[in-house]
Amino acid sequence: MSREAAEYALRARADERDRISGDLLDLESHTTYQVLKGASLRGSTEQRWTATQESLTTLWQLNDAYRAVLRRAEQIRASRARPGAEQLAALTELLAGSSVILRAAAKPVERRSLIPQTDLRLTLDEAVTRMNAAFREVTSALNDIDAVWNRVLPRLDGADADLSKIHDLESELGETAGLTAEESELARLRTAAVEDPLGATVEPHLDRLTRLLASSRAELDLAITVKREFAARRENLVAALDLVRAAESEARLAHGAVVVKIALPPQAQPRSRVGALAGELDALDVSADPWVLRAKRLARLEDDARKAAEQARTTAKALYGLIGRRDELRGRLGACEAMAARKGLAEDPAVSESFARAHALLWNAPCDLTKAAAAVENYQRAIHGGK
Known part of the structure; x- marks a missing residue:
């Protein structure tokens, strides 16, 4: 070199x-x-x-x-x-x-x-x-x-934070969420992740545990909110039940007004739910269930009351709509009659018979809308030569 x-x-x-x-x-x-x-x-x-x-x-x-x-x-x-x-x-x-x-x-x-x-x-x-x-x-x-470790340990820390928050909520609520087994499992998962990150199967169990803790925390949060707001929400629920009564009353009035004009099946008779809902509210008032369960029952009852009012209003609107449907068919029949006259078919026996049947059905009380609609269709086809 x-x-x-x-x-x-x-x-x-x-x-x-x-x-x-x-x-x-x-x-x-x-x-x-x-x-x-x-x-x-x-x-x-x-x-x-x-x-x-x-x-x-x-x-x-x-x-x-x-x-x-x-x-x-x-x-x-x-x-x-x-x-x-x-x-x-x-x-x-x-x-x-x-x-x-x-x-x-x-x-x-x-x-x-x-x-x-x-x-x-x-x-x-x-x-x-x-x-x-x-x-x-x-x-x-x-x-x-x-x-x-970068993937799992932050999630374990997050689960620990959720568990700590759950303990705080349990203390505030005065009830337990019963997560002793989950707390032990979380400690076991952390030990496994720290001591054997390459061999331990942590994440599937952590996924399930994280979802469960998040659900429990949400339930406790809701329970505390309900506990604080129960009186006010109960008053609101009583008012909501009044709305259900009013909507169901309107549905019954609609049924009474329509049934004399339109043929209705038995199942079209409006059914009231307000009695059952009021009974559930009374049961909730005296319930000794934990607040977590009472919160779920109250939320479900609020949702049921809203849906019952909406259903009753929808029923009333649908019933009144049947009269509109009958009037629509009457209008179509009149228009077809004018068309038959223009075509020179007013005196045709088959056309006249079809018209008479449709007219009789539409001006009959109570009107069978299904048969009336089919009769109008037959009359219209007769005018057009069966097409």
Whole structure:
């Protein structure tokens, strides 16, 4: 190796050493690495991390041997301002030869052989290649563990926060949501996620638990709101039942007005729900159920009252609409009669008979709308020659 080549190789190796040192310092300060160094692991994660620690040991041993070779080379270069042939030969051997010695590791007796283990000699490039492979194995394990922790631990923290809030709500309400088993499961999931992130099946259970906690928290929030507002909401519900009575009364009036004019089936008779709803409200007043259940019953009762009023109003509108439908058919019949006259078919026996039948049905009380509509259609087809 020439003087210039030796100088260049030393500078390049010094830069390489600094870069490797920076990467190793970053590894040492990595949060997950720091946690794992003192963690109690088990399962797949323990196996992976044990193998990773062996790679770490190899990595540090190689790095120490690599740096020792470079220190020796720098000492030789610094010994003379202008290296001679002897110094250049030594530098060549250190920088280009198999100068990195990785000592054979002492093994437990159960893994030993009677044949002595030999030290491994590597060039600087080979040492760097092996260090890089070990470094990648370590960072791969860190990344895999970190990915699980970054995904799962915030969700566990969120579930813990929900559980804490649920306890606060239980204290305020004076009732329990009965989540002792879920609290134990959450603690078990956290232990599994921390001790064996690579092997534990946490997320499916956490999904279910998160939904359950969110539902329980919402129920308790609703129960507290209902407890605070029960008197006012009860008054509003009484007013809502009055609206149901009024709407059902209108539906009965509509039925009474329409049934004498339009033939209605028995099931068209409006049915009242206000009595049952009022009975449910009375039962709620004296209920000893927990507020969580009472809140659900009150919300359901409010919704039922709203729907009952809407249904009664819809029924009244539909009943009055039947009279409009009859009047529409009468108008169509009159228009068809005028058309028959223009076509000179007014005296045609078949046309006249069709008209008479439709007219009789439409002006009969109560009117059978289904038969009347069919009769108008028959009359119209008769005018158009059966088409």
